[in-house]
Amino acid sequence: MHPAELVIWLLVFLLGASVSSFLNVVAYRLPKGESFVYPSSHCPHCQRPLRPLDLIPVASWLWNRGQCRYCKARIHLRYLLVEIIGGAGFVWIYNEIDGAGSLILAVSLFCILLTVTLTDLSYRLIPNRILYPAYVYFYILMLLFSERTWWEPLAGFLFGGGVLLAVAMIAERFYAQAMGGGDIKLMALVGLVLGIKQTLLCLFFSSLLGAVIGLVLIALRILKRQEGLPYGPFISLAAWIIFLYGQAIMQGYMQLYV
Ligand SMILES: [Zn+2]
Structure with missing residues (x-):
């Protein structure tokens, strides 16, 4: 495989992981009648807003070992799984369609x-x-x-x-x-x-x-x-x-x- 192809795969994966991370928020907030644009992403435990670096999908979860980096509360495995499924799904689409x-x-x-x-x-x-x-x-x-x-x-x-x-x-x-x-x-x-x-x-x-x-x-x-x-x-x-x-x-x- 050409290295450029690998870079494209990685970018497509990150795009899918980010989109699915947003959809996860929509799925969590919409049935409760909450806005999914505001407030911006925050830790569900200490409410501290996430910084740009924390928003890098998959990598940030792994880097922080599934914990909030401020209050050390556990971030549910669901967040990681949804991002991986979303990333893999986008790569799948990219290859098939x-x-x-x-x-x-x-x-x-x-x-x-x-x-x-x-x-x-x-x-x-x-x-x-x-x-x-x-x-x-x-x-x-x-x-x-x-x-x-x-x-x-x-x-x-x-x-x-x-x-x-x-x-x-x-x-x-x-x-x-x-x-x-x-x-x-x-x-x-x-x-x-x-x-x-x-x-x-x-x-x-x-x-x-x-x-x-x-x-x-x-x-x-x-x-x-x-x-x-x-x-x-x-x-x-x-x-x-x-x-x-x-x-x-x-x-x-x-x-x-x-
Ligand atoms: Zn926290």
């Missing part, structure tokens, strides 16, 4: 899926204040940058939301509440971006992922049987994989039958 339009679509999708994953993990909530503007924003992106007709995203939207709504209504008759409204609305957004066929794949993958990981966590006694897992992170992960590789997966599947 060509063309400005596709790049904008991919980065936007990655950011929104990461944000709703974080709100769902922290609060078991996917805020409408994120989803509703996202419907409009992604519909415009689909019209501008995808090869789909104007109605395909709308059909996918109705399909994704409709299937989960039906599942939720049936499940509610037999069990307790199985799915939140946020999951249904998130799947509608996924449908808008992926279209009907790939959304079907996403429904399948996300429930499989949720079931397997749920069983593993129960077996390891990390999770109690009755607790249930938030579904949003699984929808997000499945949607992301299918956004990148859905076409290849479906072609491979078709070839089994030819």
Whole structure:
């Protein structure tokens, strides 16, 4: 590999880590109705604002060994993990996606899926204040940058939301509440971006992922049987994989039958 390529990778990684660090703040503050622009980043324990050097993602966490450098309180591992995932995600996009339009679509999708994953993990909530503007924003992106007709995203939207709504209504008759409204609305957004066929794949993958990981966590006694897992992170992960590789997966599947 050319050294210049390595430098570009590093820059792309740092960009992704910084963006995800901001999204982490959004995901933490927005459901509580706090502004995510003001106050600027500060230590959650001693409230001291962070200096520019503290804002270098990943490196500052490692350098300070996961502690605030003023009050020595522990900074949660989540901050480091989110930055690494964001950085790796941007490098992943940089390697997989060509063309400005596709790049904008991919980065936007990655950011929104990461944000709703974080709100769902922290609060078991996917805020409408994120989803509703996202419907409009992604519909415009689909019209501008995808090869789909104007109605395909709308059909996918109705399909994704409709299937989960039906599942939720049936499940509610037999069990307790199985799915939140946020999951249904998130799947509608996924449908808008992926279209009907790939959304079907996403429904399948996300429930499989949720079931397997749920069983593993129960077996390891990390999770109690009755607790249930938030579904949003699984929808997000499945949607992301299918956004990148859905076409290849479906072609491979078709070839089994030819
Ligand atoms: Zn502190």
